[in-house]
Amino acid sequence: MHSDAPLRVWINWIATQGRTIEFPALCRCSIAMVAIFIWILGKAGVSGLANELPSAGTSEAANRRARIAEKRPVTMEEVIEMTRLADPYYVGGGSSSGRVAQFSPDKTRFVVVVRKGDVHKNSNEFSLLLWHTKDIYSSPKPETLLTLNSSSNRPAIQAVRWQTDGETLLFLGEHPGETQQLYSFNCRSRELRRVTRSPTNVLSYGVGGADLIAYTAEPLPNADASSWQRLGRPISTQLITDVMLGRPDEEWSDHVRVVLQHEGHPEGSSTLAEKFLMPFPGPDDQPVVSPDGRYVLLLTLGEDIPASWRDYLDSRMQKWTHWKIAPGQYSMLLRYTLFDTKEHTQSHLINAPISIGGRGSEAIWRADSRSVVITNSYLPLENVSHEEREARLKSPFVAEIKVPSGDVTKISSKELKLMGQDQSTNDLIFEEGRINPKSAGAGEIHFRKHGDRWEDVSAVRNTESTPVISLEEGLNLAPRIVATQVGQQSRILLDLNPQFGKLAFGREERIRWKARDGHEVEGGLYYPVDFVPGRRYPLVIQTHGFHPDRFEIDGPYTSAFAAQPLAGKGIMVLQAEAPDRAAVIDHLATPKEVEWRVSAYEGGIDDLDARGLIDRARVGIMGFSRTCWYVKYALTHSHFHYATASVSDGIDMGYFTYAAMANRGYPDDEIDQIAGAIPNGTGMEPWIRDAPDFSIDKLPSDVPVRVVAGCPLDVLVEWEWFAMMKRLQKPVDMVVFLDGIHVLEKPLNRLISQDGNVDWFDFWLNGHEDPDPIKAGQYERWRKLREVTKDTRHPAE
Numbered sequence: 001m002h003s004d005a006p007l008r009v010w011i012n013w014i015a016t017q018g019r020t021i022e023f024p025a026l027c028r029c030s031i032a033m034v035a036i037f038i039w040i041l042g043k044a045g046v047s048g049l050a051n052e053l054p055s056a057g058t059s060e061a062a063n064r065r066a067r068i069a070e071k072r073p074v075t076m077e078e079v080i081e082m083t084r085l086a087d088p089y090y091v092g093g094g095s096s097s098g099r100v101a102q103f104s105p106d107k108t109r110f111v112v113v114v115r116k117g118d119v120h121k122n123s124n125e126f127s128l129l130l131w132h133t134k135d136i137y138s139s140p141k142p143e144t145l146l147t148l149n150s151s152s153n154r155p156a157i158q159a160v161r162w163q164t165d166g167e168t169l170l171f172l173g174e175h176p177g178e179t180q181q182l183y184s185f186n187c188r189s190r191e192l193r194r195v196t197r198s199p200t201n202v203l204s205y206g207v208g209g210a211d212l213i214a215y216t217a218e219p220l221p222n223a224d225a226s227s228w229q230r231l232g233r234p235i236s237t238q239l240i241t242d243v244m245l246g247r248p249d250e251e252w253s254d255h256v257r258v259v260l261q262h263e264g265h266p267e268g269s270s271t272l273a274e275k276f277l278m279p280f281p282g283p284d285d286q287p288v289v290s291p292d293g294r295y296v297l298l299l300t301l302g303e304d305i306p307a308s309w310r311d312y313l314d315s316r317m318q319k320w321t322h323w324k325i326a327p328g329q330y331s332m333l334l335r336y337t338l339f340d341t342k343e344h345t346q347s348h349l350i351n352a353p354i355s356i357g358g359r360g361s362e363a364i365w366r367a368d369s370r371s372v373v374i375t376n377s378y379l380p381l382e383n384v385s386h387e388e389r390e391a392r393l394k395s396p397f398v399a400e401i402k403v404p405s406g407d408v409t410k411i412s413s414k415e416l417k418l419m420g421q422d423q424s425t426n427d428l429i430f431e432e433g434r435i436n437p438k439s440a441g442a443g444e445i446h447f448r449k450h451g452d453r454w455e456d457v458s459a460v461r462n463t464e465s466t467p468v469i470s471l472e473e474g475l476n477l478a479p480r481i482v483a484t485q486v487g488q489q490s491r492i493l494l495d496l497n498p499q500f501g502k503l504a505f506g507r508e509e510r511i512r513w514k515a516r517d518g519h520e521v522e523g524g525l526y527y528p529v530d531f532v533p534g535r536r537y538p539l540v541i542q543t544h545g546f547h548p549d550r551f552e553i554d555g556p557y558t559s560a561f562a563a564q565p566l567a568g569k570g571i572m573v574l575q576a577e578a579p580d581r582a583a584v585i586d587h588l589a590t591p592k593e594v595e596w597r598v599s600a601y602e603g604g605i606d607d608l609d610a611r612g613l614i615d616r617a618r619v620g621i622m623g624f625s626r627t628c629w630y631v632k633y634a635l636t637h638s639h640f641h642y643a644t645a646s647v648s649d650g651i652d653m654g655y656f657t658y659a660a661m662a663n664r665g666y667p668d669d670e671i672d673q674i675a676g677a678i679p680n681g682t683g684m685e686p687w688i689r690d691a692p693d694f695s696i697d698k699l700p701s702d703v704p705v706r707v708v709a710g711c712p713l714d715v716l717v718e719w720e721w722f723a724m725m726k727r728l729q730k731p732v733d734m735v736v737f738l739d740g741i742h743v744l745e746k747p748l749n750r751l752i753s754q755d756g757n758v759d760w761f762d763f764w765l766n767g768h769e770d771p772d773p774i775k776a777g778q779y780e781r782w783r784k785l786r787e788v789t790k791d792t793r794h795p796a797e
Contacts, residue, residue: 071504073529073568076755077119078503079554080747083496085471085479086115086126088158089284092743093545093556098419098431100481101131101469104166105423108133109187110469111145111169112481113157114496117747123149123176124745126156128169130187131493136467136483140493146185146192151176153745159204159283170195172202172283182215195263203256203281206296208289209369211263212341214296216256216281219248220274237328240660241713249713251741254301254330256281260341272339273346277301277330284360290369295403296339297349297363297372303330308381309353313393316356317378319589323669330664332356336363336374338403350406352378355396360434362418366426371402371409373428375418379408398430398447400454411447411454419444427457469493473551475508475524504529506567508575510548515603519596522546523604526563526573537572538618538643538765539608541601543627546577554754559710559744560624560648562754569762572614574604589670591690594653597630602640618765622646622757625742629653632692632721635699644764646757647718648708649742654693655679656720696724702789704731704782706760708753710740731785733760733778 084091087099101110110133115126126149129142150156152174160171167188174180180201184193196202200218207213225246235243241252248255256278261269278285278300288297303325310321320333333356336349354361354377361376379392379399391413398411398418416430430445448457467488473479481494506526515521523546528537542563545556555561555575563573587593601621608614621642623631628650635645651657653671658679675690677683688694699705707722709715715736725732735756740749759775760782762768769779 071502074503074505074553074564075568076554076562076565076751076758078499079562079565079754080117080119080750082500082553083114083116085481085496086113086155086157088155088282090471091558093547096471098417100471102160102162102169103133103466104162105164106166107466108166111160112142112469112494113160115155117750118149119747119751121149121151122746122748123151124156124747125149126158126173128157128160128171128185129494133467136493137488137491140483140491142494145187145190148173149176150174151746152180153739153741154180154201159286161207163207170205170207172205182213196261196269198259200257204283204286206287206289207263208293208296209291212289212293213261213263214272214287214289214339215259215261216276216278216285216287216298217259219253219255219257221247237663239663240716244713251711252713254278254281258287258296258298258339260296272296272341272344277303288363288365288372290365290372290403291367292369294340294342294369295365295372296341297365298337298339299334299354299361299363300337301330302333302335302353305331305333306351308351309333309378311381311393312378314355314395316588317353319673320356324672325669328663331669334361336361336377340404347404349374349401349403350377350408351380351382354378364418364421364428366400369403371400373398373400373411373418375416375430376434379410380406400449409452409454412456414445416445422446428454474549475510475551476505478551504568505564506531506573508552508563511607513603513607515596515599516606517596517599517603519599521576521600521603522548523577524548524552524575525608526567526575528570528572529568530570534612536612536615537570538761539572539574539605539614539616539620540566540761540765541604541619541621542573542575543597543601543621543623543630544577544625546575557624557743558750559742559753560622560646560708560757562758565755565758566761569758569766569768571761571765572608574608576600576604589673591674591676593674594630594633597627598634598638601630601634602638605640618643620644620646620761620765622648622761623650624648625650629692633690635703635705636692636695637690637698641700642703644704644706644761646706646708646760647721648753648757649710649714649718651717652692652721654691654720655687656693657717660716693720693724696721696728696730699725699730701730704733704764704785704789706757707732707734708756709734709736710742710744710749711737714740714742729788731788733781733785 085096085100090096090099101112103110110131112129113126114129115124117124125147127144128146130145131142148156154174157171157173160169162169167186169185169187171183172180173183181198182195182202182205184195196215198217200220203216203218205213205215239252241249254277255275257271258273258276259269259271285299305321305323305325320331323331325331333353335353337346338349339346361374363372363374365372375398376396377399378396381389381392395413397413398416400409400411414432415434416432417434419429419431421428425448427446427448432445445456446458447454467483467485470482470484471479472482478500479496480492482490483493484490506529509525511525512520512522542555542561547556553564555563563575566573587596605616605619609616619642621631621634622645628647629652631645631647632652635642653674658671672678675686677686679687705725707718709718722732722734735752737749744750744753759770759778763782
């Protein structure tokens with residue numbers, strides 16, 4: 001029987017002993033190889049690395065060679081403990097533009113939040129750093145205002161905002177063992193004060209006039225729970241996770257409480273909504289409170305899809321608006337809901353959704369509280385001229401909405417991201433682009449209202465002297481915080497990880513190739529640290545996105561991926577993604593989606609093989625979240641024979657997942673569209689043909705698969721694959737975390753997920769085992785799996 005007990009023992013032992021997991025140091029190489037190695041690092045531009053060697057024969061050259069030879073590959077522990085920008089949107093793969101610094105109202109100071117993991121304590125440390133704007137070119141060293149540690153899956157400091165006094169900061173935070181609450185911190189007195197006393201975690205907040213605070217929080221325990229033991233719990237529209245736990249789960253539930261409170265009076269709060277539907281609520285889903293405190297605006301999910309929405313022409317909207325929603329289910333289309341705090345009523349702001357595709361929306365109230373500006377939203381199709389209706393069918397808009405009438409004034413049809421409002425001129429400040437916006441402050445777009453019309457005044461506005469604070473990074477450039485000001489050279493304010501100068505990194509290269517079906521693909525190729533031209537290396541394909549402007553030491557997420565540690569094991573890593581986002585989106589939720597992705601992986605293997613870089617007999621692939629579907633489809637439907645695979649916490653469009661999500665519109669409706677049928681009766685035919693879980697018999701018996709579930713409930717979406725592999729006597733290893741989440745936060749969970757993948761691929765592709773005795777249990781399991789595979793692919797050690 002499979003057991004994860006050895007890994008649990010490992011986790012507990014590390015947590016109690018504070019053990020550092022070490023890997024063998026990089027072997028010393030010849031002088032010629034050192035020169036090649038340093039040349040590569042110089043091209044890479046990794047912070048703290050030398051660009052060239054002094055002439056041979058000098059003592060300086062000898063010392064430099066010695067220092068370089070002592071550098072070692074990156075370990076997963078060092079990845080976890082690196083300092084990063086702490087913004088949750090950025091950590092989750094979003095752009096850092098406009099999210100690095102928060103300026104005080106008078107622009108004289110700004111703060112930045114950074115984070116780093118502590119494997120020994122199994123916690124994450126968050127620090128609030130302060131700079132004085134006038135000093136950044138003379139004395140750029142920051143002042144640490146506050147440091148808090150989180151032992152949960154939530155940040156210790158997030159959603160930081162200045163109060164109007166210019167001295168007080170508000171933020172969501174927590175101390176170890178406590179729930180997340182709203183705190184205030186006075187920069188002058190250094191007083192930290194808890195503002196809310198919610199019995200459950202506070203998820204987001206907004207501040208309006210008269211010190212009014214609106215916040216969302218997790219639901220309270222079910223009041224009917226006391227009767228369930230005697231009468232049983234009736235089941236109708238509940239999620240399966242709620243039924244199993246007896247309460248809403250932290251990650252699976254989409255319901256929140258909406259609460260009003262006057263700052264300084266935590267006991268005098270009032271509830272606007274006890275169980276309100278919101279989309280996987282996070283700190284960016286903040287209540288937007290009007291200046292007079294009368295209204296609160298929230299982005300919410302819809303329990304119905306108005307018929308008129310099916311007329312919007314965007315292909316994605318066509319798919320999502322045609323979902324069939326059963327009673328108790330809801331769509332994933334978002335719209336704005338308006339709370340009237342005086343009348344205690346709620347209504348839809350307008351009869352239209354925001355645009356989909358992960359682009360989001362922002363909202364800001366005008367100073368008189370009589371209207372609100374929203375971005376990236378479609379507009380109502382009723383009671384407008386034919387010409388106007390045709391324009392509204394084609395695209396979303398930035399628009400001003402009168403409250404409570406709902407009258408619309410269009411501002412722009414461009415794809416603009418709202419950055420704020422100029423308090424002196426009342427200008428709205430935007431930047432162009434939502435998925436990949438430009439750096440904040442570069443090319444700002446200003447709109448000003450004249451009468452009833454909005455005009456773009458960007459060309460005539462005065463140039464701001466406020467510096468732009470940004471995160472500078474690249475494929476081979478470690479992140480650093482930089483200040484850029486008109487008429488001044490950019491200034492590095494903080495190198496987040498100076499210790500990287502002691503580490504040996506594999507160079508990452510941006511490459512393009514042709515997929516098997518002919519479409520063009522782009523990705524990042526990590527070379528092994530000890531790369532030697534002419535040698536063929538094992539390859540691991542990391543799925544789920546490629547960002548050419550980011551330093552992704554592990555990959556796009558903190559679950560599963562481990563690019564640089566794999567490169568340190570002599571493994572080439574391909575981080576794959578397609579450059580044409582429009583094409584990506586057009587294929588989503590269609591049968592072509594998975595074929596399109598798998599074709600890209602196969603084409604990447606062909607390309608690297610043709611270039612003489614990889615050994616195509618030693619290719620592994622790993623998936624996370626949605627890309628688990630792609631990986632499992634590749635294993636069961638591709639003509640290419642993968643050597644091994646790992647899938648972590650992901651959907652696979654299988655039957656068991658479909659049944660478990662029965663009371664949620666997503667992903668069942670999406671799976672129906674992909675399969676073209678409901679899995680029943682004659683509808684089973686396409687499911688049996690295309691669903692990976694129904695084709696595990698096609699998986700070669702010498703392909704071992706590692707399955708990782710982020711928490712016990714996520715076992716639901718991985719169980720069908722695991723159970724069928726066991727039933728068919730296929731080599732499978734499964735690990736579940738008792739306290740994890742989808743995108744892993746806790747250092748030890750990350751260590752088991754990411755470092756476990758390093759060990760897994762090094763074992764199956766290189767035939768290596770880490771000698772650390774703590775890991776003996778996992779290798780004992782894996783050697784038994786190797787006996788099942790009768791694997792002879794590994795080179796002699």
